[in-house]
Amino acid sequence: MREKIKIFKVLAVLIVFSICFYYFKEAKEVFYFSDIVSPYFSLGFLIISALLLGVVANELGLPSLTGYLIAGMVFGPQVFNFINNSDIKTLELINSIALSFIAISAGGELKLESLKKNVKPIGYITVIQSIFVLAGIFVIFYSLGRAGFLIKNMNSTSLLFFSIFLGVIAVAKSPASTIAIINEYKAKGTFTDIVLGITMIKDVVVLLMFSVAFAFARNAISGVELSAKFFLSIFSHIFISGVAGVIFGFLMIVFFKYVAKEIGIFVVLASFISYKFASIVGLENMFMCMVAGFVVQNFSKQGSVLIDAIEGSHLPVYVIFFSIAGAGLDFSSLKSYWVIVLLFVVLRLILIYWTTYFGAAVSKTVESVKKYAWTGFITNAGLTLSMVILIDKEFKDFGSILKAIVISVIAVNQIIGPILFKIGIEKSGEATKLNQ
Template structure:
């Protein structure tokens, strides 16, 4: 009963933690900082909603989360994606593996007297702590790195290497931690390193490899079943928890019944199972999708629990040690990345900035720090607290440094600033019958339209025979398009017969002119190309499916479809931008709009708002209206353009 009360309280706090994390992102803080803060607040050192015994009884949440983190790590390493730069990735991984690890061991040994432990450590115990600490300093954060790369739309050799190394080390650090924890277990139990230990270590790793393969097969079986996605997610987490439970049971049984203890690192087993499934089965896409679906909820619960388990009394005294470890790790990253750059003969500019790309730590590092507290309770909470503090500092510093490095090497492709004016204008790329008809419709609604094409004969026909403002461009480059596109252009409609040209012009319009409203007529369905268009926010119109959707809408909701087809001349749909300062800050009900006009939606900073009478308008809001055409023109003149 007590467990249910703690669990219920924790789940409620988890919902609050999500809100706190979202609020802190406004101050450019990572989501996990909010989760940790929520955990600290409900923990035994602040509000004591969940006391020490409650935190201990919720350890199964930690086991499930750690299994998920290991599954995610294994799923990120897809061999086909790194083969192109395998040599560079291998060298960088090796140097970034060795340098921080060696410096981490030395630094921990020098600082160990400042870390509180339940009892004084002997030499073997100090070495064990140094090995565990240093292995966590090697950890990186693929999820944070991928998020920054996507945000900056980064591409190039530097970015590919950084992504590859981050993923490889995420897997490598689990193997390193398994190795370090096995040695630490021997040292802390006052046994000697001898041939028997080496053979036992080899046996444990072989056993982990075999069980990991079986876990991969079991995951494949689950994914092959005709079950709902929620059931599959529950079964995947159950398998992960079963690995942790089985590892603890084997360790306990062998400790009492055998002259030696067998410890199979559950993180390693889960990672191997996921790695096998990801590379040698047909269920990679579904597995990755399910992990992505589970991720937000798992991270909220796990990081909130980590925050609750932090010892604030120890944190108050050891934060300088955490800061020193962060600095030592940064030095190790610089040495390792510079050495890797020299070996691979990367450009000097890459060598100068590469180390900044690897500062971020997050999920796997926190997971391993938490695992130390579980596997080695005799070490107390001092070491995990120091390591978690160091990881949080790295998580705060890492993303800005990664952005800086990508920009300095010239591989960021963020959109240019957009400066719209009061004249609605569009550029149609690719001239054919549909393009000309579209131009006529837009001009009928007072839009200024320019057409362009790479085929000069198309341009000549459009200009001389149809009387449109048409331009010939010799190439799809910023320089060639600068006479047609500018940073005030409202929309680009790409209608080339060649989808490659459509992608090129959308990319230039987005990156060099800041045009956000991109519409593309896709000629051939291509998933990869579709993802590229989606990455820049382009709206894709695929003629075959669009016609089916329109017919479906006509059958089920004929009135709405007729509005889109403009077959009802007494009603029209328009979208306007609020530019009148007198309207800024006013609720909709105070605008006294004509009864013939209805507000359908409001878009603000890319977010849709359901309009209500008390909804306050802001400058720059995009408002969608429906109503009488003449009334709509009057409302547009009042509010903006």
């Protein structure tokens, strides 16, 4: 009986979706929309479509996030082009605000008590994963290039840094996807705390690894001189972002304590302010927002207020962010580089699995972390994309090839990552909200 109800529910949603699709198409053909209005009209349709496909995905036992991503892919530039590349660029501000909101949420979910309790597994897994995933990907792709397989027509210096950058990118992950799945399934427990802790710390680790690799590559290829001042600027940049996050967090505490009205709207507004401030000053917005959420949760009595506000308003934020992210996924390079992309995705999965298992075993943490924590480290998006854009601009010998490969990798991982992590959370026994 339950299965029949599920089938009817899916069919009903698909019928409503088809009606929306038909009338949106008609409206686009009948009415003229200016370049200013068109992106927001398209976004409105995308939100409705994503919500409906999220329901379908959920009924089929998949994360709602998968439905949001699929809606973006289907109606984005790759298929129907209802929301085109120009629209996506116009909507960057909304997307960035949503990302700031998710980062505050990630910090707010992380409790100092759980960090202290799980410091060994978080530390061991982060270090082991970062070193051996980078080393493994580097050795394999550098060796293939030297042997003349897959990577051709690249001089030895370019091949060296191409492989190093691939290794750094393999370590990176997407905090947004992780926190979205955790929130959807209301996951709580040791497994969830450890995955969240590693997710937060790895953002800083990857940023440092990339900055150092980028500096050495510029010195070797472009002849830019290395200096102690440059490396000091890297550390100070991250440190100042962290300090800004602490200040931002305490300002949020003041609002929660003395104003305490329209909290959900305030968190969205705070996300906008943090994004604009970080853009103007040149700070790491994701890290700053995570620190701010962490401060509110752990250094005040307002942590529950923040989490309640996020839980009350996260649905539209996730729908907007992941549907636009889906529209921005680009599979066009798969045709040219599918072998490299497939090899990278598979090798990365294997390396993440074994390094996570080994780190968890060495730290003697719970069995669920050893077996399933690796599923929380598959997706990679925002920071990864920022890195390859910088590489493409700076290194003409291999930048465009690396960018094409990594964009396809991101697209693949954004599809498989949330599904694997949903399975991991369920297997760990920490999902308190499951599909009925």
